Amino acid sequence: xxxxxxxxxxxxxxxxxxxxxxxxxxxxxxxxxxxxxxxxxxxxxxxxxxxxxxxxxxxxxxxxxxxxxxxxxxxxxxxxxxxxxxxxxxxxxxxxxxxxxxxxxxxxxxxxxxxxxxxxxxxxxxxxxxxxxxxxxxxxxxxxxxxxxxxxxxxxxxxxxxxxxxxxxxxxxxxxxxxxxxxxxxxxxxxxxxxxxxxxxxxxxxxxxxxxxxxxxxxxxxxxxxxxxxxxxxxxxxxxxxxxxxxxxxxxxxxxxxxxxxxxxxxxxxxxxxxxxxxxxxxxxxxxxxxxxxxxxxxxxxxxxxxxxxxxxxxxxxxxxxxxxxxxxxxxxxxxxxxxxxxxxxxxxxxxxxxxxxxxxxxxxxxxxxxxxxxxxxxxxxxxxxxxxxxxxxxxxxxxxxxxxxxxxxxxxxxxxxxxxxxxxxxxxxxxxxxxxxxxxxxxxxxxxxxxxxxxxxxxxxxxxxxxxxxxxxxxxxxxxxxxxxxxxxxxxxxxxxxxxxxxxxxxxxxxxxxxxxxxxxxxxxxxxxxxxxxxxxxxxxxxxxxxxxxxxxxxxxxxxxxxxxx
RNA sequence: GCAGACGUAGCUCAGUUGGUUAGAGCGUCGGAUUGUGGCUCCGAAGGUCGGUGGUUCGAAUCCACUCGUCUGUACCA
Numbered sequence: 001x002x003x004x005x006x007x008x009x010x011x012x013x014x015x016x017x018x019x020x021x022x023x024x025x026x027x028x029x030x031x032x033x034x035x036x037x038x039x040x041x042x043x044x045x046x047x048x049x050x051x052x053x054x055x056x057x058x059x060x061x062x063x064x065x066x067x068x069x070x071x072x073x074x075x076x077x078x079x080x081x082x083x084x085x086x087x088x089x090x091x092x093x094x095x096x097x098x099x100x101x102x103x104x105x106x107x108x109x110x111x112x113x114x115x116x117x118x119x120x121x122x123x124x125x126x127x128x129x130x131x132x133x134x135x136x137x138x139x140x141x142x143x144x145x146x147x148x149x150x151x152x153x154x155x156x157x158x159x160x161x162x163x164x165x166x167x168x169x170x171x172x173x174x175x176x177x178x179x180x181x182x183x184x185x186x187x188x189x190x191x192x193x194x195x196x197x198x199x200x201x202x203x204x205x206x207x208x209x210x211x212x213x214x215x216x217x218x219x220x221x222x223x224x225x226x227x228x229x230x231x232x233x234x235x236x237x238x239x240x241x242x243x244x245x246x247x248x249x250x251x252x253x254x255x256x257x258x259x260x261x262x263x264x265x266x267x268x269x270x271x272x273x274x275x276x277x278x279x280x281x282x283x284x285x286x287x288x289x290x291x292x293x294x295x296x297x298x299x300x301x302x303x304x305x306x307x308x309x310x311x312x313x314x315x316x317x318x319x320x321x322x323x324x325x326x327x328x329x330x331x332x333x334x335x336x337x338x339x340x341x342x343x344x345x346x347x348x349x350x351x352x353x354x355x356x357x358x359x360x361x362x363x364x365x366x367x368x369x370x371x372x373x374x375x376x377x378x379x380x381x382x383x384x385x386x387x388x389x390x391x392x393x394x395x396x397x398x399x400x401x402x403x404x405x406x407x408x409x410x411x412x413x414x415x416x417x418x419x420x421x422x423x424x425x426x427x428x429x430x431x432x433x434x435x436x437x438x439x440x441x442x443x444x445x446x447x448x449x450x451x452x453x454x455x456x457x458x459x460x461x462x463x464x465x466x467x468x469x470x471x472x473x474x475x476x477x478x479x480x481x482x483x484x485x486x487x488x489x490x491x492x493x494x495x496x497x498x499x500x501x502x503x504x505x506x507x508x509x510x511x512x513x514x515x516x517x518x519x520x521x522x523x524x525x526x527x528x529x530x531x532x533x534x535x536x537x538x539x540x541x542x543x544x545x546x547x548x549x550x551x552x553x554x555x556x557x558x559x560x561x562x563x564x565x566x567x
Numbered sequence: 568g569c570a571g572a573c574g575u576a577g578c579u580c581a582g583u584u585g586g587u588u589a590g591a592g593c594g595u596c597g598g599a600u601u602g603u604g605g606c607u608c609c610g611a612a613g614g615u616c617g618g619u620g621g622u623u624c625g626a627a628u629c630c631a632c633u634c635g636u637c638u639g640u641a642c643c644a
Contacts, residue, residue, distance in 0.1 A: 058644065070644080086644060090644070119643065122638090123638095222570080223570095226570045446603090482602055484604095486603055486604040488604090497603085502602095515604070522605050528606070531604085531606080536604095
């Protein structure tokens, strides 16, 4: 006997998703809300295509062994490499550069689009996902960064995430760079190690202070036994970094019982001559105390805290912890910018519960040059299996002053951020915060006779309903199995079915069946004969009353749904 | 990329120390019911046991390789 031909296996590449009607409607809803916020802030849309020349995306030309590592790349007819965009920022920089003469700077713009990354997908991470970006191009001042943070916070709230359930964390690359300089990691020869250190710091949320300490030192072994080699810093370098990054727990006494003792204690600072304790000022010799006070005074003179900034913004604490290092110009400049951002945000009425200065934020290792910010969800997200998922950030951004200059040679400072629409939607969906759509399935006009005249009459009913603004359709399957028509209507959640056979037709009537009410009534009927013959929730009306009756039923059902959702 | 776990029907899974013709539930389709959704009952279809090679009289089962999925980790512009 001949082998049956192998069936083609239907399969989807991993990391890609088919989107359901509910998903699409929910995404549209989200995008609408985000867009409304951006528009209100005075931003205009712009759209760029999915493909760009690979070099314009800022990616080096693909190497021949693995041309698709990280990005999806193809070669055009003329052998030039093109790639699917992996974010919306690099294409924007290209667009601005190419149209720099027509664009009025500062250019305030937003856009939503699919981006593609050829890397291993994980929970809530896909190879195609949607981002929604906003950028201000040609604005050098921190006020532009501050505005981005505020708009970010407004967007989160517009999406229905209540205050306290999200936070926008703000940091400044200049502070981080200055800190790394001061522990001897400045200069080009340390580029690689700086990256390793920043990556390690970025994992603070995931692995905590102890894990980060390992990554800064020799390395860390994960639970599968795989080993990640570390930055191989010395204890003297690691200690202040950890304390700087973890300063909030230190202040709260959460991690170190004698926190401020530690601050002074175990590693030599230039001004520290004797080990001492800070928590008990009596035990500190006057010389050391004075040295510290000098340091703090001189730092306060350098970091101009605007008078309007209150303590809650962490600037002062951050400044004190910057003393762990020898504060250089970069640190001072970075702290000043953060202080100004805090002042601007505060005077606009935002609180620390919404936007927070946080030295552990590391983003965009490649191109960010100043303030960086990211949005994090603070509620637990559970997946389909009911497990709590580490969700991390749902969007972020920062200042990228060099990106346009790559093309134009002109200094065009810019700042902007990106919302991860797909990620956010996964979170909101799992949280049940997405109002599953209000779209009601269509009214079904059933088919009792299949001749052209009859079909014409059914189609006319459908058109009458549609003309009245009611979603409606005629059954398109095998009409001879009438039971299947109602089964179809039931599974589609059709609210109402219209039935007209020759009996009704001959007296100018039709049957209108309320499928929702009928389903409710059916719960009390166990016997099939009764169920079929009682024809629950079914009424007979004149043909002319079709539209009016259906509209009445739909209104009643909508009212019921509204009441139910209210409790 | 690295490490680990797992691949049996459309889905969720069972399958004994290697032993005849690989099973169940759900779902699908048909019928009981030519004009009424649910329930119930009867019946049917649906499998290269991920693939290739090997050990064996005999492999879903043991071995090797390979592909795929999942988890952790790396990368994440």
